[in-house]
Amino acid sequence: MAFLTGALRGQDLNLHVIRARSRVRSIWRFVHGYRSLYLVALLLLAVAALARSSFAWVIKTFTDDVLLPGNYDRIPLMGLYFLGLAAAAGLLTFLGGRLAAQTAEGVTRRLRVFLYDHLQHLPFAYHDRMQTGDLIQRSSSDVEEIRRLFAEHLMGLSRIVSMSSMAFVAMWQLSPRLALVSAIVIPISVGVSFGFWSYLARIYDLFQDQEARLSSLLQENIYGARVVRAFAREQYEIAKFERENAILLNRGRNVVRFHNVFWPSMDLILASQMVGSTLFGAWMAIDGQISMGTYVAFTGLLGLMVGPVRHLGRIFAFITQSLVSYERVLAIINEDREPLDAGLVDMPQELAGDVRFEDVSFIYPEGTQDRPGESTLPGVLHGISFHAEPGQVIAILGPTGSGKTSMMNLLPRFYAYTGGRILLDGRELTEYPRRQLRRHIGVVQQEPFLFSRSIRENITYGTFRKVSEAEIVAAAEAANIHESILDMPRGYDTVVGEQGVTLSGGQRQRVAIARTILKDPRILILDDATSAVDTSTEKAIREALRNLMRNRTTFVIAHRISSIASADRILVLDQGRIVQTGTHEELVAQAGTYRDVFRLQTSIEAELQADIQSTLEAQPA
Ligand SMILES: Nc1ncnc2c1ncn2[C@@H]1O[C@H](COP(=O)(O)OP(=O)(O)OP(=O)(O)O)[C@@H](O)[C@H]1O
Ligand SMILES: [Mg+2]
The missing domain is CATH 1.20.1560.10 (ABC transporter type 1, transmembrane domain)
Incomplete structure (x- = not known):
């Protein structure tokens, strides 16, 4: 018929x-x-x-x-x-x-x-x-x-x-x-x-x-x-x-x-x-x-x-x-889709990972259907310029709300910058199709989201090929989460959330890191990846991150100076502007926000140590 x-x-x-x-x-x-x-x-x-x-x-x-x-x-x-x-x-x-x-x-x-x-x-x-x-x-x-x-x-x-x-x-x-x-x-x-x-x-x-x-x-x-x-x-x-x-x-x-x-x-x-x-x-x-x-x-x-x-x-x-x-x-x-495949050139097979921000500014689009593109919101980023060479680690430090996450969201083109240019391997970001671009960029978000599926599925989420068990375990080991997974009731088949096991913030973060390791991106964005954890876990995660960062251009957003001191370059952000830039040594040597924060954090940590010490000593043997 x-x-x-x-x-x-x-x-x-x-x-x-x-x-x-x-x-x-x-x-x-x-x-x-x-x-x-x-x-x-x-x-x-x-x-x-x-x-x-x-x-x-x-x-x-x-x-x-x-x-x-x-x-x-x-x-x-x-x-x-x-x-x-x-x-x-x-x-x-x-x-x-x-x-x-x-x-x-x-x-x-x-x-x-x-x-x-x-x-x-x-x-x-x-x-x-x-x-x-x-x-x-x-x-x-x-x-x-x-x-x-x-x-x-x-x-x-x-x-x-x-x-x-x-x-x-x-x-x-x-x-x-x-x-x-x-x-x-x-x-x-x-x-x-x-x-x-x-x-x-x-x-x-x-x-x-x-x-x-x-x-x-x-x-x-x-x-x-x-x-x-x-x-x-x-x-x-x-x-x-x-x-x-x-x-x-x-x-x-x-x-x-x-x-x-x-x-x-x-x-x-x-x-x-x-x-x-x-x-x-x-x-x-x-x-x-x-x-x-x-x-x-x-x-x-x-x-x-x-x-x-x-x-x-x-x-x-x-x-x-x-x-x-x-x-x-x-x-x-009637809403327009994000054109995932629109672009002028294909991404190079071997991406070097050279990132250059040139006078970039950004305002969030204010969402109304009648006036797309226009915005009365205040600007979030102003005149951001810096250069990240392939394989370098760039740290971004700044008070909450200063625009760190917003800045990094521009790189995978989650949002479109409103001024200036961002270059990746010498070409403007907008020339690359979003889908290809995103396959080369790994993001460990501030609050990683895991699906209510097995840990295995969560870890292999970003890959588009068949992944062997050995690879999954290797990624989990590199992310320092393998042992914890084995302790879970059904190991890698444990279901996360709702009907399954609730993971702690630090475990969630490390599963997200394993997921990104397996994805194997050239460019890595770590948004405050150690914020949700205690110091010993932080150490474990930092080790995991070191494994992850090897040979990749990495952007690390962090609140603790201790976790970014070894970065090749540190950008200090305040109210959407870069107010200081340099290595840890350079920044500590000059007066400014960075040194203030550094002193504050080290003195707090020293005080904490002293407190713990004296409490321990005061305990009767
Ligand atoms: N989706 C959004 N729409 C509109 N404004 C936003 C959006 N996300 C963030 N903002 C605004 O942009 C500014 C910068 O936010 P952003 O999240 O980039 O800060 P941040 O430096 O990452 O802060 P934190 O350290 O707390 O993560 C803030 O004033 C925030 O209110
Ligand atoms: Mg943020």
């Missing part, structure tokens, strides 16, 4: 094509590959409606030719007609529903895959400005809402439209006058539905926004459960949640209130129509303008025509809800 192969082809559709000014156009593109399937589904519904309204003809014949003249012989035939029509209507509706469900499943499956892929490709700046809870809601419940749009709501709409119009046509054939009188209410109720409809769209939008807020809050609190406990802020968080929840309740009530007003009004309008038409038809029958059979058939058709209109409002409401969801998902689809 042609439409089935079409459906299969449609799975590869790049959903970017659904970008369109008009919503109808974009939804139509959205079902690309499933269009014939869906049209057949709609057609089946229309034929089912035809079968249903054909009942009127059977009833009329039955009344006029069988019932009133007392024609026993034709009763079985009439019975067969009834049965046949009922069976046909049922079967067609069932088939239509099946095809619609198939379309909906296919479309949403494709949507889910696309969204997952798309979210992985959106730039850092996008994730900075979006809340995780919101994104999760959009890619789960909003997607489900879109499934229902195709599987239920649009089908419902077409069922109503085809049923009412078929019934109208059938009624017209009985008596045009009766048909017109009975249809008066339809434009009125459609008008009322539309009025309420647009109102509901607004209040439902508010409701959904609040729902997203609440889910973000919930998620943050589950994530940050430890922080909440540690600061004893449970009451505060609960109160905050209750406040937001109350707003949600209120907005939910508004939606309910809407329904409470809408349905009775709708029923009143429709009931008056039914009563009015029935009386009018009765008058025509008594008056002899129509036969008794026509009257009976008419009352049946009246129900078929007016009845579905009652649900028009609800379908409108549902479609509105789905369209809100659709818009929310569309907003993600």
Whole structure:
């Protein structure tokens, strides 16, 4: 069947094509590959409606030719007609529903895959400005809402439209006058539905926004459960949640209130129509303008025509809800991906790792969709210039918030610098495709993230080839984590986090280091890799890092001078500017921030040592 192969082809559709000014156009593109399937589904519904309204003809014949003249012989035939029509209507509706469900499943499956892929490709700046809870809601419940749009709501709409119009046509054939009188209410109720409809769209939008807020809050609190406990802020968080929840309740009530007003009004309008038409038809029958059979058939058709209109409002409401969801998902689809493979030149096979910053400045992009690229945020980096030769170790020191992480995030092009140039092996960074660039750069982040998968999977995460057990162990040994892994319940197969073992900060960091060792990058960025650990672990990590840094251009961000004293060059950063630069010896020899910090740190450490010493000596033997 042609439409089935079409459906299969449609799975590869790049959903970017659904970008369109008009919503109808974009939804139509959205079902690309499933269009014939869906049209057949709609057609089946229309034929089912035809079968249903054909009942009127059977009833009329039955009344006029069988019932009133007392024609026993034709009763079985009439019975067969009834049965046949009922069976046909049922079967067609069932088939239509099946095809619609198939379309909906296919479309949403494709949507889910696309969204997952798309979210992985959106730039850092996008994730900075979006809340995780919101994104999760959009890619789960909003997607489900879109499934229902195709599987239920649009089908419902077409069922109503085809049923009412078929019934109208059938009624017209009985008596045009009766048909017109009975249809008066339809434009009125459609008008009322539309009025309420647009109102509901607004209040439902508010409701959904609040729902997203609440889910973000919930998620943050589950994530940050430890922080909440540690600061004893449970009451505060609960109160905050209750406040937001109350707003949600209120907005939910508004939606309910809407329904409470809408349905009775709708029923009143429709009931008056039914009563009015029935009386009018009765008058025509008594008056002899129509036969008794026509009257009976008419009352049946009246129900078929007016009845579905009652649900028009609800379908409108549902479609509105789905369209809100659709818009929310569309907003993600419309975001531009980070062009991972765009570039002017390929990275050299043998990268030397020569990095040069020339007067680099940077401002975080402020995330609004209307004004991409513009920012009113204060600049984070100003006039940064330095040169890192291949294999050198460059240390970066500076108070918190001085821009160390931001500076290093420019190198893998996580963010785009806003001024100056960064050169890698003599070419500007922007000439290289991001994907290739990132394969050559290893980052051990300030707070390394491990997946809830086995330690083995976490360690091999950055490699794109089959890795032997020996290599994994070698990397773990170099990162000084092998022994600790062996102590874990299932060794390298131990699952990290949630359902598995919780790793300490230092262990996490060393797993991240092993991961980077295995990745084997030419350029290495270590963001405060020893901040989360005690001194003996720090020593272990520093040893691990020394193994890692060999033959690589390395950037080390550190707060402790002791861990960077051996660097080839130290950059001291303050408020986004390099205020001092040189080797440890040079910097200690000149007055400035570095020497102050150095003296402070050594005197604190000396004091600490003395304290420990005296405490130990004071202990009775
Ligand atoms: N994603 C972001 N969006 C907007 N501003 C940011 C973002 N990340 C950091 N900043 C701002 O940029 C400045 C520098 O932050 P950065 O994280 O680079 O500091 P840092 O030197 O690494 O500090 P720390 O030592 O605490 O890690 C800060 O003022 C911070 O508020
Ligand atoms: Mg930082």
